[in-house]
Amino acid sequence: MVHSINKSSYSNGEHYAFWKNRMVFFIKAKDFNLWDIVEDGLFVPTTSRSEWSVNDRKKMELNCKALHILFCALGPDVYVKVSSCGSAKEVWDKLEVIHEGTTM
Numbered sequence: 085m086v087h088s089i090n091k092s093s094y095s096n097g098e099h100y101a102f103w104k105n106r107m108v109f110f111i112k113a114k115d116f117n118l119w120d121i122v123e124d125g126l127f128v129p130t131t132s133r134s135e136w137s138v139n140d141r142k143k144m145e146l147n148c149k150a151l152h153i154l155f156c157a158l159g160p161d162v163y164v165k166v167s168s169c170g171s172a173k174e175v176w177d178k179l180e181v182i183h184e185g186t187t188m
Contacts, residue, residue, distance in 0.1 A: 100183035103157075111153055118150045118172075126171040147172055 112119045126147045129140040136144070150172030155163060165182060169175045 100179075104179075104183075107154070107157060111150065114153065115146070115149070117146055118153070121146045121150045122154075122172045122176050125173040151175065 108119070111122060121143070127140075127143050129136050129144070131140075151169075154172055154175045155167070158166070162179075162182075166175045166178050169178060
């Protein structure tokens with residue numbers, strides 16, 4: 085199987101540790117700020133959308149880009165488990181629980 089450096093890995097739920105490691109570096113390579121959104125979570129402006137600053141809009145856009153990368157890298161069976169998540173961090177955290185369990 086040939087892998088492109090411009091296309092993320094695809095996960096059908098198998099080999100999660102392999103997929104996860106590749107996705108971390110794929111996302112960081114696309115834009116390190118995207119990884120911050122995945123790892124740290126989404127900042128949600130408290131004002132109405134019409135009052136968002138340029139910075140607020142940029143942060144929301146980064147979340148959408150990170151979600152897009154993650155959703156496009158998931159097969160239908162995995163996607164359905166995380167599709168209701170509203171942030172890239174939620175998706176990432178839920179995937180970890182699904183595939184790695186919890187430490188509690």
